[in-house]
Amino acid sequence: MTAQHKAPRGTRDTLPEDQPYWEFVREAASRTSTAFGYESIETPVFEEASLFTRGVGEVTDIVQKEMYIFKDRGGLDLALRPEGTAPVCRAYLEHGMHNLPQPVRLWYWTPIFRYDRPQAGRYRQHHQFGAEAIGEAASAVDAEVIELLWRLYEELGLTNLTLQLNSIGDSKCRPKYLEILRDYYRDKLDNVCLDCRARFDRNPLRLLDCKQERCQPIIAGAPPITDYLCEDCAAHFSELKALLETARIPFTLSPRLVRGLDYYARTVFEVTPPDEGAQSTIGGGGRYDGLIELLGGRPTPGVGFATGIERIILKLQRQGVAVPQRERPQVYVAVQTPAARVPAFRLASELRRAGISAISAAGERSLKAQMGHADAIGATYVAILGERELAEKTVTLRQLAGGAQETVPLTDVVSRIRPSR
Ligand code: HAM
Numbered sequence: 001m002t003a004q005h006k007a008p009r010g011t012r013d014t015l016p017e018d019q020p021y022w023e024f025v026r027e028a029a030s031r032t033s034t035a036f037g038y039e040s041i042e043t044p045v046f047e048e049a050s051l052f053t054r055g056v057g058e059v060t061d062i063v064q065k066e067m068y069i070f071k072d073r074g075g076l077d078l079a080l081r082p083e084g085t086a087p088v089c090r091a092y093l094e095h096g097m098h099n100l101p102q103p104v105r106l107w108y109w110t111p112i113f114r115y116d117r118p119q120a121g122r123y124r125q126h127h128q129f130g131a132e133a134i135g136e137a138a139s140a141v142d143a144e145v146i147e148l149l150w151r152l153y154e155e156l157g158l159t160n161l162t163l164q165l166n167s168i169g170d171s172k173c174r175p176k177y178l179e180i181l182r183d184y185y186r187d188k189l190d191n192v193c194l195d196c197r198a199r200f201d202r203n204p205l206r207l208l209d210c211k212q213e214r215c216q217p218i219i220a221g222a223p224p225i226t227d228y229l230c231e232d233c234a235a236h237f238s239e240l241k242a243l244l245e246t247a248r249i250p251f252t253l254s255p256r257l258v259r260g261l262d263y264y265a266r267t268v269f270e271v272t273p274p275d276e277g278a279q280s281t282i283g284g285g286g287r288y289d290g291l292i293e294l295l296g297g298r299p300t301p302g303v304g305f306a307t308g309i310e311r312i313i314l315k316l317q318r319q320g321v322a323v324p325q326r327e328r329p330q331v332y333v334a335v336q337t338p339a340a341r342v343p344a345f346r347l348a349s350e351l352r353r354a355g356i357s358a359i360s361a362a363g364e365r366s367l368k369a370q371m372g373h374a375d376a377i378g379a380t381y382v383a384i385l386g387e388r389e390l391a392e393k394t395v396t397l398r399q400l401a402g403g404a405q406e407t408v409p410l411t412d413v414v415s416r417i418r419p420s421r
Pocket of ligand 1: 082083084085114116121122123124125126127128130131132260261281282283284285286287288303304305306307308309310311
């Protein structure tokens with residue numbers, strides 16, 4: 001016998017019993033996005049690989065270690081989407097969205113692929129809900145996307161979250177800071193991990209993002225970037241903080257927060273539950289004013305976030321948040337005689353057309369087995385068709401909970417099940 005197939009490592013099936021959580025989160029995400037004036041967008045699951053190498057950054061873990069890249073049969077280098085921002089910016093450019101009123105507000109709900117080391121809350125295929133506001137530089141839009149994310153978590157009933165906030169400056173002030181950071185690290189290179197030694201030369205800001213134990217004390221002593229912001233970046237950051245206070249969104253200043261993608265400028269933020277380690281970050285984002293230009297467009301500012309659905313659901317489950325349960329069929333149509341099979345099929349069909357969910361028994365099973373089946377799938381009613389019912393043009397309607405039973409003319413079944421209609 002051939003070995004049975006399994007879902008690839010780091011991927012998961014979302015089974016019917018998981019769906020209530022997914023629907024609960026998706027519905028809240030859609031509703032919150034609409035309340036903030038965001039419209040939904042979908043981009044392809046794969047893109048040209050260079051979109052991400054350029055957009056996310058050559059020297060990021062996502063591009064260097066985590067991207068699923070492949071050549072298609074025509075020889076094109078493609079990548080499964082490792083994040084959602086670069087594709088949305090590509091679509092903004094491709095469809096001339098700069099001609100629309102700015103900023104263009106978009107949201108997405110989408111699978112993301114990263115060749116990560118799988119563990120609880122970390123998968124090779126995960127899903128993100130994200131929002132992007134493209135075409136406006138004002139800090140009010142930064143505050144808006146953060147508020148959207150925060151309201152979603154509130155809606156879902158997630159508690160005990162911390163919003164970590166930082167500004168990493170722009171192309172005017174960051175180079176000067178990077179020199180200061182290098183000066184600080186220069187005599188500590190013997191004590192940092194190998195990756196950090198490479199970061200020192202190629203991408204020094206990433207030094208602050210290292211997760212290795214040995215590098216933590218060095219990161220903790222590094223000069224904070226917020227002390228070196230230029231006047232414009234500092235003003236932008238103070239306005240943002242004031243707006244968040246106005247919206248009563250609590251935040252913690254994290255002057256060493258830099259995030260794992262290279263496109264950020266000015267605002268960066270992450271939302272974390274307490275004491276669960278780096279893998280528990282449930283959402284993050286920031287401003288990416290240089291990205292559209294990097295992708296070949298005119299200089300266009302943008303800001304957004306993404307939040308991991310699997311991590312949200314894990315947290316909902318840990319917190320014991322109750323979600324609406326999946327709907328079960330209202331009626332199970334059972335047959336007591338082979339002659340009732342076609343009428344039963346017809347009855348189920350009529351019920352569904354009247355907006356009542358129904359399934360009819362299939363195969364050869366005893367009435368007892370059919371009752372057991374109806375119970376197992378959680379139906380509310382069993383409608384039994386036997387010889388007597390066929391002759392009288394009636395149906396025996398039995399409520400599974402409690403067992404109340406009555407004979408109802410076929411023509412009255414719909415109104416009996418849904419008396420308000
Ligand atoms: P990110 O921080 O890389 O940002 O990912 C966003 C969220 O996706 C994380 O906070 C986390 O909840 C979830 N996530 C990331 N990797 C995994 C994984 N391997 N397994 C499960 N969940 C994961 C971005 O991707 C940016 N595009 C966000 C953004 C939008 N910035 C501006 N606009």
